[in-house]
Amino acid sequence: MDMWEKITSLAKRRGFIFPGSEIYGGLAGTWDYGPLGVELKRNIKNEFWKSMVQERSDVAGLDAAIIMNPKVWEASGHLTSFSDPLVECKKCHHRFRADQLTEKKCPDCGGDLTEPKQFNLMVETYLGVIEGEKLKTYLRGEITQGVHVNFKNILSSTRVKIPFGVAQIGKAFRNEITPGGFTFRSREFEQMELQYYVKPDLKESMEQFEYWKKERMGWYVSLGMKKENLRFKEHAKDELAHYAKAAFDIEYNAEGEWKEMEGVHHRGDWDVRRHQEFSGEDMTYFDEETKEKFLPHIIETSGGVDRATLFFLMNAYKEEKVKDGEIRTVLRLHPRLAPYKVAVFPLLANKPELVKTAKKIYDDLKKNMMVAWDDRGNIGKRYRAQDEAGTPFCVTVDFDSLEHDDVTVRDRDTMKQERVKIGELGTHLEERLKQS
Numbered sequence: 001m002d003m004w005e006k007i008t009s010l011a012k013r014r015g016f017i018f019p020g021s022e023i024y025g026g027l028a029g030t031w032d033y034g035p036l037g038v039e040l041k042r043n044i045k046n047e048f049w050k051s052m053v054q055e056r057s058d059v060a061g062l063d064a065a066i067i068m069n070p071k072v073w074e075a076s077g078h079l080t081s082f083s084d085p086l087v088e089c090k091k092c093h094h095r096f097r098a099d100q101l102t103e104k105k106c107p108d109c110g111g112d113l114t115e116p117k118q119f120n121l122m123v124e125t126y127l128g129v130i131e132g133e134k135l136k137t138y139l140r141g142e143i144t145q146g147v148h149v150n151f152k153n154i155l156s157s158t159r160v161k162i163p164f165g166v167a168q169i170g171k172a173f174r175n176e177i178t179p180g181g182f183t184f185r186s187r188e189f190e191q192m193e194l195q196y197y198v199k200p201d202l203k204e205s206m207e208q209f210e211y212w213k214k215e216r217m218g219w220y221v222s223l224g225m226k227k228e229n230l231r232f233k234e235h236a237k238d239e240l241a242h243y244a245k246a247a248f249d250i251e252y253n254a255e256g257e258w259k260e261m262e263g264v265h266h267r268g269d270w271d272v273r274r275h276q277e278f279s280g281e282d283m284t285y286f287d288e289e290t291k292e293k294f295l296p297h298i299i300e301t302s303g304g305v306d307r308a309t310l311f312f313l314m315n316a317y318k319e320e321k322v323k324d325g326e327i328r329t330v331l332r333l334h335p336r337l338a339p340y341k342v343a344v345f346p347l348l349a350n351k352p353e354l355v356k357t358a359k360k361i362y363d364d365l366k367k368n369m370m371v372a373w374d375d376r377g378n379i380g381k382r383y384r385a386q387d388e389a390g391t392p393f394c395v396t397v398d399f400d401s402l403e404h405d406d407v408t409v410r411d412r413d414t415m416k417q418e419r420v421k422i423g424e425l426g427t428h429l430e431e432r433l434k435q436s
């Protein structure tokens with residue numbers, strides 16, 4: 001099995017990610033996050049929010065609607081240019097993205113292909129109750145525009161001054177011709193973004209651009225992504241959107257294949273200029289100090305939450321030889337990302353005094369962190385199960401615990417065990433989670 005298959009299989013087996021609508025045969029390009037996956041994904045989003053909003057004074061948060069006035073998408077250019085080249089096999093009628101094919105023949109049956117047609121990626125939807133009077137609109141193709149249409153609202157409701165940013169996390173939808181690569185290219189996905197408004201000064205804006213490149217790369221590294229698996233990929237001049245001044249992708253090395261995880265873009269003033277033009281609203285910013293009026297330029301950082309989740313999983317996945325030649329599968333997830341921080345076990349499930357003490361510890365810890373409970377099978381098997389879930393610590397209540405008021409704390413990565421007093425357990429775990 002290659003890494004993609006291993007991750008897909010682990011994700012399904014342990015409840016990280018399931019195929020969407022599976023009992024009905026699934027729906028291509030959709031995925032459901034299971035009990036462990038929802039925690040991992042939420043932790044990633046919380047870390048993003050903490051570093052981009054909570055810890056900064058120059059960034060505000062926003063949560064805009066998924067369905068917007070369709071004029072937004074005229075202004076942003078999505079209705080005219082947000083498309084992929086589609087070809088169809090004349091024999092088996094399978095459809096492909098022309099830019100992903102290496103041969104001129106159908107990869108499935110060798111048949112002839114049609115000429116490429118531009119296929120718009122926006123997902124259509126209709127609002128209203130009366131047939132014929134329904135408003136045709138779209139599920140947002142990117143979360144970016146929700147920020148720009150609120151530029152004036154944010155200025156008037158906060159005390160932010162340029163340079164400042166607006167961060168947002170939310171779902172977006174694309175009618176991908178060929179979804180695939182597990183969750184990598186999905187039709188419904190989640191984005192985590194920053195739109196950072198700066199003066200229309202090339203030197204200053206390029207400094208901001210470089211700053212955000214470094215910040216975003218550093219964020220992935222701070223959460224445990226190996227530096228050698230990350231790189232910047234610059235968009236060639238002919239790949240740049242016509243309005244963009246510069247663009248780099250942060251790519252992850254997925255087993256030898258570099259894959260886009262986040263984009264850092266200098267968008268110029270395209271978005272605000274277009275919304276000013278199409279809405280008739282004045283989108284200029286007035287600088288109190290210099291008394292200048294201008295349309296701001298925008299530095300955007302746009303990351304895929306699902307892609308980050310996938311690559312954090314891949315980055316953490318290890319198969320390690322342990323004693324007696326046994327192999328353990330372990331997710332060495334950063335403790336801040338791990339779905340469960342600790343698992344609590346009574347040594348034996350049929351000894352009420354052990355279960356009672358363990359249950360008390362479990363209930364106490366749960367007030368402050370996600371805690372797993374397991375009382376099935378032998379301790380070795382329970383450790384393996386938690387290793388696979390990425391749980392940093394396991395706590396076992398044994399017969400000594402009843403006499404000495406202490407428990408065994410076992411570390412996921414070193415597999416070392418130590419005895420800790422029950423009364424100090426909460427503080428002990430929080431300290432160790434903080435250190436890592």
Ligand SMILES: [Zn+2]
Nearest residue numbers: 089092106109
């Ligand atoms: Zn074919």
